[in-house]
Amino acid sequence: MCGIVGYVGKQDGVPFLxxxxxxxxxxxxxxxGVAAVKNGTLRVHKAEGRVxxxxxxxxxxxxxxxxxxxxxxxxHGPPSDVNSHPHVDTEGRVAVVHNGIIENAAVLRAALxxxxxVFASDTDTEVVAHLVARADGEELEDRVxxxxxxxxxxxxxxxxxxxxxxxxxxxxxxxxVVLGVGNGEMFVASDIxxxxxxxxxxxxxxxxxxATVTADGFRTFTLDAQTxxxxxxxxxxxxxxxxxxxxxxxxxxxIGDQPEAVRGTLRGRLDHRFATSRLxxxxxxxxxxxxxxxxxxxxxxxxxYSGIAGAHLIETVARLPADAxxxxxxxxxxxxIDPETLYVAVSQSGETADTLGAVQEVQRKGGRVLGIVxxxxxxxxxxxxxxxxxxxxxxxxxxSTKAYTCTLTAFALLALHLGRVRxxxxxxxxxxxxxxxxxxxxxxEVLETEEHIAAVAGRIADATSAFFIGRVAGFxxxxxGAQKLKEISYVHAEAYPASELKHGPLALITPDLPTIAVVPxxxxxxxxxxxxxxxxxxxxxxxxxxxSDPGDGVADDVLLVPxxxxxxxxxLLGIPLQLLAYHAAVALGRDVDQPRNLAKxxxxx
Ligand code: F6R
Numbered sequence: 001m002c003g004i005v006g007y008v009g010k011q012d013g014v015p016f017l018x019x020x021x022x023x024x025x026x027x028x029x030x031x032x033g034v035a036a037v038k039n040g041t042l043r044v045h046k047a048e049g050r051v052x053x054x055x056x057x058x059x060x061x062x063x064x065x066x067x068x069x070x071x072x073x074x075x076h077g078p079p080s081d082v083n084s085h086p087h088v089d090t091e092g093r094v095a096v097v098h099n100g101i102i103e104n105a106a107v108l109r110a111a112l113x114x115x116x117x118v119f120a121s122d123t124d125t126e127v128v129a130h131l132v133a134r135a136d137g138e139e140l141e142d143r144v145x146x147x148x149x150x151x152x153x154x155x156x157x158x159x160x161x162x163x164x165x166x167x168x169x170x171x172x173x174x175x176x177v178v179l180g181v182g183n184g185e186m187f188v189a190s191d192i193x194x195x196x197x198x199x200x201x202x203x204x205x206x207x208x209x210x211a212t213v214t215a216d217g218f219r220t221f222t223l224d225a226q227t228x229x230x231x232x233x234x235x236x237x238x239x240x241x242x243x244x245x246x247x248x249x250x251x252x253x254x255i256g257d258q259p260e261a262v263r264g265t266l267r268g269r270l271d272h273r274f275a276t277s278r279l280x281x282x283x284x285x286x287x288x289x290x291x292x293x294x295x296x297x298x299x300x301x302x303x304x305y306s307g308i309a310g311a312h313l314i315e316t317v318a319r320l321p322a323d324a325x326x327x328x329x330x331x332x333x334x335x336x337i338d339p340e341t342l343y344v345a346v347s348q349s350g351e352t353a354d355t356l357g358a359v360q361e362v363q364r365k366g367g368r369v370l371g372i373v374x375x376x377x378x379x380x381x382x383x384x385x386x387x388x389x390x391x392x393x394x395x396x397x398x399x400s401t402k403a404y405t406c407t408l409t410a411f412a413l414l415a416l417h418l419g420r421v422r423x424x425x426x427x428x429x430x431x432x433x434x435x436x437x438x439x440x441x442x443x444x445e446v447l448e449t450e451e452h453i454a455a456v457a458g459r460i461a462d463a464t465s466a467f468f469i470g471r472v473a474g475f476x477x478x479x480x481g482a483q484k485l486k487e488i489s490y491v492h493a494e495a496y497p498a499s500e501l502k503h504g505p506l507a508l509i510t511p512d513l514p515t516i517a518v519v520p521x522x523x524x525x526x527x528x529x530x531x532x533x534x535x536x537x538x539x540x541x542x543x544x545x546x547x548s549d550p551g552d553g554v555a556d557d558v559l560l561v562p563x564x565x566x567x568x569x570x571x572l573l574g575i576p577l578q579l580l581a582y583h584a585a586v587a588l589g590r591d592v593d594q595p596r597n598l599a600k601x602x603x604x605x
Pocket of ligand 1: 352
């Protein structure tokens with residue numbers, strides 16, 4: 001979703017701002033803009049469309065040692081040149097870029113209009129530019145504080161004023177803002193991706209925190225002007241982590257990253273001596289772990305699907321009742337929070353507004369939440385009571401692949417840990433450890449079958465619809481397979497438990513509708529075979545993903561994965577489905593990394 005970049009230093013900051021915006025393109029956006037201050041004059045250039053288009057028409061005079069820039073994802077008002085950020089006050093003195101939604105924008109706008117202010121755009125953000133320009137206060141930070149005290153809603157915001165050309169004031173409430181500390185220059189962004197090429201020294205703002213940023217440093221404080229003493233931390237992410245590594249798409253690169261990403265999730269966490277996992281961030285002792293009676297997993301989209309697989313793993317390995325629910329629904333249904341339940345919030349970005357809302361709902365009612373998060377220092381990582389980082393490396397493509405696989409791996413570690421403080425014997429613990437250690441090489445094996453998977457993708461890409469079926473452990477794999485296909489190829493796809501086919505969806509089976517069946521060699525194999533027969537009998541095209549060919553010539557195509565420990569099967573079974581979706585999308589000429597209407601991190605509701 002929207003992205004913010006800012007620069008204050010001694011050289012022209014516009015090249016950094018444009019490069020930073022390009023680094024944030026992966027988040028999804030519809031327009032882009034830049035404001036720069038030079039010799040006390042503020043100049044703005046913005047346009048609907050891609051960053052490159054805006055940059056190509058950027059007048060030379062939009063330059064200077066201080067600037068702010070933005071990629072916009074429309075909320076108030078359609079995508080257009082005038083609705084793009086930055087927004088300025090009537091005199092063109094104050095410029096504002098903003099991520100999030102100002103909920104009382106209509107009321108504030110009406111009051112400003114009644115006072116004679118003429119608005120140039122339909123946005124909620126423009127309200128802030130006018131409020132800052134009209135606020136009392138000696139310093140820019142005082143005027144920004146005064147403006148933000150009137151604002152309700154979520155924001156990450158950056159403000160500059162042509163009459164104070166040495167500083168940017170930034171603020172955070174529900175939408176991330178990070179400062180980058182350079183040498184005689186400072187950077188501002190909503191995502192470290194925009195600044196790691198220049199510095200690894202960063203400062204994450206908390207909700208309710210502001211900062212005044214000058215070339216020589218920063219000062220952080222609250223809306224009540226209380227100083228908060230923040231120091232920079234070092235992030236172990238570099239610009240290389242955001243490169244495509246020679247691939248045509250980030251998505252393909254990230255599918256290929258998975259052996260190493262899974263190694264990252266497992267690193268230092270397997271304990272052969274006690275046949276268990278070591279999870280440093282868990283911060284729950286064995287006695288407390290034994291007191292847990294249920295596990296409830298919360299996440300959105302693919303993170304939710306990984307939670308369904310995770311719940312199955314925990315229930316199977318640790319014999320604890322476990323289930324998953326979309327965080328977006330959970331937070332609004334007045335859930336009963338049980339002190340003996342461990343709540344687990346799953347999020348790649350750590351910024352998904354619905355998941356963060358669910359975490360806050362649990363905590364408000366006294367519950368305990370464990371985070372499974374990829375982005376270090378993100379909002380959900382900081383909000384949760386304890387956590388397991390994925391260490392999958394940055395995921396740039398909008399569709400999740402390596403974070404999904406690493407989340408399943410993290411769930412296996414959690415299930416092993418919960419199991420070993422309960423009744424799981426050391427033999428089973430060792431067996432699961434061996435299975436986890438084998439995963440990276442087994443993922444490599446699946447990746448080597450890419451050519452075959454691409455050919456199968458070519459055969460299903462022209463379908464207008466597809467079914468994905470699976471049972472028990474295979475069902476969440478089917479859900480995620482359908483999710484990948486629909487979001488990047490735009491082929492309509494639906495997942496069903498294979499057992500449910502005959503209760504309705506079978507009516508839709510025709511030779512034109514491919515069914516992708518997840519059929520591992522597990523206890524459901526025989527029952528799955530009869531579902532395959534039902535599809536084949538109606539002339540339906542069948543692609544089987546599993547450990548062996550189901551036989552009887554029933555499958556038109558088979559995508560094989562190596563055998564793993566049965567509890568870990570879903571991890572490997574998901575990989576061919578990622579490649580299948582990827583190659584279908586490529587065959588259809590889709591924008592694989594930035595599918596239409598989707599954003600990488602959904603920071604608004
Ligand atoms: C699907 C996808 C989304 C995300 C969802 C949650 O490929 O990427 O469904 O999984 O928006 O995002 P995070 O994990 O960042 O909370």
